[in-house]
Amino acid sequence: MKKVIIILLAVFLCHYAEAQTTFDRTHQPEAGPAPVISFKDPVIYKFPNGMIVLVVEDHRLPRVSASFYIDAGLVTEGKKAGAYGLMGQMLNEGTAAMPKAQFDEAVDKLGADVSLNSSGGKADALTRYFPQALELLSQGLQTPAFRNEEFEKLRSQALTGKQNESRNVKAVSGQVVNALLYGTDNPMGEFSTEETIKNLTLDDVKSFYNKYITPSRSYLTIVGDIKPALAKQLAEKLFVSWKGSNLALPVISTVKNPVKTVIDLVDMPNAVQSEITVSNLITLKLNDPDLFAAKLANAILGGGAEAYLFKSLREKRGFTYGAYSTIGSGRFQETFKANAAVRTAKTDSAVTEFLAQITKIRSQAVSEEDLKNAKARYNGSFALNMEDPQVTASYSRNILINNLPKDYYQTYLQKINAVSVADVQFAAQKYFGYDNTRVIVVGNAGQVRENLKRLPFEVKEYDRFAQPVAVK
């Protein structure tokens, strides 16, 4: 069951044959022999109530961490927007046996971190206090107090927080971008407002709890200075008799991208920079054969300081502190996003530049060098991640959650290294929208509107709740 997986970083191997012996500062030094990466598979236990326990031993430091994750998929809140998150917060507000103050004191006394949320929680502690910390986590999950006083406190905090967010350009952008992409009736696009929060009741919170906090489809991952047998024994004692609702992964309907590229403008009069996001929806599962080409295409376009977007928008033009792109992957509809905070006066130029760089990667083959470098980054970060035993644990959990082949991560670098220039271009055309994408600008509309209108795209205006406003 427990085996050590060894991977050679193939990309670095070729350098070694030509390793030089004399010192010459004018040339970049050659790499040494490829390091061997080895990682252990976790020990896995399955409980009859649906819970899966994964244990990775790492005795370097005297600490143990546990994370509990309930795989509920996407949760639709509808009119009760805010209830799911508030329910997660309420799990930190005391248990049936312990009022909040006593619970907090019990956690802090250990020097531990125990925190809960709507999809589970975590407990980190010094080795000697880990059993108590895990017990507190389990009590928070299984016997929350749900008292009205704490509910009112959290609701008032949520309301105050909402008010304060209203001038935070980045926060507004984060909310409005997903709302415009997915629509506000989709679990990815919906968000809470002062109105929805005001209408929530403690019963709403309890009904979300009864449905979503359950051992069904749950994973308890324990990493650190602990023997698997002891971890199992602790988990059994605390969780094996726990019963809860049966979860099934929800089916969410697919949302379409716009037919023609459109600019969605959201006015924030206090903004000194515009948050620009160029984004479209995609379907890209972890076992999709396009996945590795799409990840590499994204890395070349916007993965870091040497990518197209950073080079053009920051290094060449100085419009922004940083411009990046991301591509999601998973079981549900995900997004491709290219984003930067640019100075107000350069908003329209930056939009043009974003689209030009996306066009470039769609229409022109990337250089062999760019592709080689992007692959090297993946190989390198795979090695760098080996410092963190949490990563090994997350690989195993991903395999289970996404129903991936057992050797998915063992062959991960092979698959990355097999991607060709043509594969990258194919993926860029398939996943990075150009003529049917959405450009969302959150900034000072008074200063950017006229210039945006000169671009060959329709400009639509929305308020910060993604509701259309009359165009002036």
Added chain:
Amino acid sequence: MLKLKKLTCWTAGMFLCQQSMAQKVEFTEYDMPNGLHVILHQDHTAPVVAVSVMYHVGSKNEVIGRTGFAHFFEHLLFEGTDNIKRGEFMKIVAANGGENNANTTQDRTFYYEVFPSNQFKLGLWLESERMLHPVINGIGVKTQNEVVKEEKRMRVDNKPYGNLISAIFKNIFPKHPYNWAPIGSMADLDEAKLSEFQAFFKTYYVPNNAVLSIAGDINISQARGLISTYFGEVPKSEPIKYTKVEEAPITQQLVDTVYDANIQLPMISATYRVPGMDSRDSKILEMISTILSNGASSKLYKKLVDDKKEALQVGSFNYALEDYGAYITYALPNNNTPLHTLLQDIDEEVVKLQTNLISETDYRKIQNQLEKNYISTNAKVLGVAENLADGYTFHHKNTAYTNQEPEQIRSITREDIRNAAVKYLQPSFRLVLYYLPAKNS
């Protein structure tokens, strides 16, 4: 290797055995003939190496009228060198599977790369190129000038509460160069001539003002040879002249108000000027902030957020720097609570610390909390490299400081905590800052 040193203890009675485990970070250190201080830590757990250089230069080495230089160099020194073409520096790192970055404080600038360990030589080459002959020219200065302005817009001007720290420091350091923030003045950067940037480099970015700190999957004796090959030719420079500016004590409470267009919710803060990070008192103040605001059972959080429900957030921390520190407490109201009520309630807890010893239970609690935090600081090789370099740079060449920290924490008594609260946290020694939403334009 991190060696676990287990000290078992035997106690009778009801208390759990307070077993103390300290990880000792082993290291080798030496000076090169050009004055470069080298620190090496070997750890073969993962095939990873961190190569870092800590230059003992920050915004406090700048002069009025030319602020923001040290941070500007954080950007400029990625532009290229005699052997690395413009724009290639970061590309080389990424193309070889590494990560790199840099950051600047008031006191030092820290550059690093983390690589798979077969690229160790590449890390040495990059950092030695940067120290030996970086290209500092007009085009690099112009580009990075724009980038830094955007950084300031993003991190300060467009960010809620982004001006808090600079507003505090301006008030409590009227004379000392901590007066201005590392990001500096954009007008100063616009006016600076290329020759001024070049002179700043020649003064401060020199081997005798730097620590090369390396941690990870290396072989010490081989590393020594390589380091002398790569860094040996960097010339030694004049010793750095730095005289600490002494501030007169604050004897009467200062009050200031600033406005921020990015917020709706006001904030109140009280800040006390305290001794620098090499002092024992600085550590004691860190413990005081643990008592006041670390965890939901901490004094301020429990009282203001949970019991009285008058704050959305409350916190305190010791912003410890080389010459001085700033002990900052702050709160954001909930339920429209007036700011002065928040300040009063924070003050009450401070007075309790000044009047009574904290309980034995609370004392054990903060010891556990600090021990747990400490363990995580040396979990990765980059953290080890930085902690060792910090010890040498800021604790009187005591590279082993990171190993002594747990012992220092244990040596601090409840009486020390009470005395430090009395000595430093008096209303007449502080600045009260009202941080308010700007009116809608």
